[in-house]
Amino acid sequence: MAEMRDRLLRVIPGGAHTYSRGFDVYPSNAPDVMVRGKGCRAWSADDREFVDLAMALASVGIGYAEEAIDEAAIAQIRNGNTASRPSLVELQAAERFVDLVGPVDMVKFTKNGSTAVTAAIKLARAHTGRIKVARCRQHPFFSYDDWFIGSTALKKGIPDAVIENTLMFDFNDLDSLAALVESNPDEIACVVMEPMTVLSPAGLPTADSGPFPLVCRGDIGPGKRTFLHDVQAFCQAHGIVFVLDEMLTGFRWDLGGAQGMLGLEPDISTFGKAMANGFSVACVAGKREVMEHGSIEFSGRERVFLLSTTHGAEMCGLGAFLETVDFSIEHDVTGALWSIGERLVKLVRSKAAAHGLDQHVLAGGQACRPGIMVLDREGRPCDQLRSLMMQEMIAHGVLFGALNPCYRLDEEAFEVISTALDHALPVIDQGLANGVDGLLQGEPVKPVFRQYN
Ligand SMILES: Cc1ncc(COP(=O)(O)O)c(C=O)c1O
Known part of the structure; x- marks a missing residue:
């Protein structure tokens, strides 16, 4: 071997x-x-x-x-797998996604989570006219793109000017975020974080205790005010776009994401990973007022070039996504x-x-x-x-x-x-x-x- x-x-x-x-x-x-x-x-x-x-x-x-999901993908492959204009499955998948995830008005699909999170950064910058990104230090990965990798130990090949624009705050420490905003007034475009990794958000008491408590489904309810709600409110107060990365929590916590279970309303969220049960589908989604920067129907408005790829809406993946949703509901x-x-x-x-x-x-x-x-x-x-x-x-x-x-x-x-x-x-x-x-x-x-x- x-x-x-x-x-x-x-x-x-x-x-x-x-x-x-x-x-x-x-x-x-x-x-x-x-x-x-x-x-x-x-x-x-x-x-x-x-x-x-x-x-x-x-x-x-x-x-x-999983047979039903593979068959749905194969059916789209037999339909040609791609098209010269938007495909029917592309429309159906977007409508289904917007119905599933409450706070989301619009969605754009892509093949990988990294491109989705980078698109969220671009939207936030376009929306606020600001450059800097505040990302959660304890969350291990958001994107292979320079804005994120420059904030890790792997800086080779990344310009200093890019590295300087990504700042870090600590999970469950609102003061650390406030300190960033104070030292970079009106410069932070967005906050990027996951709902939870190994650390659970403060304010989410669990029935379990000990050094590594287990968070069960019954522990989570929209009535609880957590650190995530504090971050959301802080972002609103400071004109910062709140980006919630649900790459891992989406389609595991709930079909409406962790945001649905916790009663959060991020401005933008990103999904991928399990959403099409292993087929390559990811997306950036969010509130209309932010997502619409990528729209083309408003004459005279300055354009933002948001996620435009040949294979972004590949039909087999979106067929698999639709069947993953149906299967997940049924079972x-x-x-x-x-x-x-x-x-x-x-x-x-x-x-x-x-x-x-x-x-x-x-x-x-x-x-x-x-x-x-x-x-x-x-x-x-x-x-x-x-x-x-x-x-x-x-x-x-x-x-x-x-x-x-x-x-x-x-x-x-x-x-x-x-x-x-x-x-x-x-x-x-x-x-x-x-x-x-x-x-x-x-x-x-x-x-x-x-x-x-
Ligand atoms: C939270 C999170 N965001 C984004 C990504 C990037 O996704 P992808 O590997 O599909 O580019 C990952 C991948 O591990 C992730 O865990």
Whole structure:
């Protein structure tokens, strides 16, 4: 298999089309090349079968190769897959999306989340006449474009003038945002953040407690005033466009997004990932007054060139999106994701406790897409132990790194995960006691956002 990795690295910079699919973010026993997936399972080129808990960077929410969705995509392929003018499925998808997500009046589709979030920045700049962007420091990724990557450790190739225009505030710290506005008066065009990653927004009390509390569906209701509502109100007061990135929460929390569940009304929001169950569909959407900067029917108005790509509305993806929505409604997919994720977290917690590791292997966060932390003896996140855990889970048939549940995660898969945990956790215990030398084969996994290889 090392041969396939070499072939990848020879012809593709990074050896994959996403850095978080790279060989350096997986342990050495991870499969180098995947061949196919079905439901919650995936098969590698070296003929191994895995229960997939990564689910293609959380872009597949229902399951791989879900028949009704594939058929809907194929039907659009048979219709020609593209057209010389807007297609019928493009109109239907836009109307459906606007109906689904309450605060949204208009939507523009694209193939990747990065282009959607960058389009949101452009709209905010056009709307406010301001340049600077305030992005949440704790949220790991918004776009491959320079405005975002310039605010990470990877600044090479990005002009200083671009880097200077992206500022950072802290999650659950409105003062940090206020300080940015004070030192950059009337210069900040927009605030960009996710509703929640591993940290839940202040003001959202959960039934669970402990160092990594689990947020369940029942914890969330529109009546609760959270940090996100404070940010929204702050933005309104200062003429700043509030951009909510729902790439990961959208189509997992609810079909109306986290914004629907929390009762938020962002000016612009962005969606992608699971919205078409793995087909390439993302979008920027929002209030008419902001989105209309990209419109063409107002004669004499200065134009904003908003997302214009040959394949942005590819028909197979939009057919898959429409069927993903129908399927999700019919099967209450988002409801299932909350409960499947909760069960996963409880499994990890009970196994960790049974192996005496409840202070070191922690699962929690949003139940529909939970997180896992592996901590060292001092209670700090530890890449070496995390790598060891990934290695052992992979060795026992679980493609692991995240805990991304899909609707098709079945009983048999839970059995595989449970057995894999029983094998992996004693090895973590040994690693904690004596270090990972002799246990970890190859290099520990590395973070994507590091300056040097
Ligand atoms: C929150 C968030 N926004 C935007 C993106 C970019 O999406 P894409 O990889 O489709 O360009 C990602 C991808 O991981 C993401 O997690």
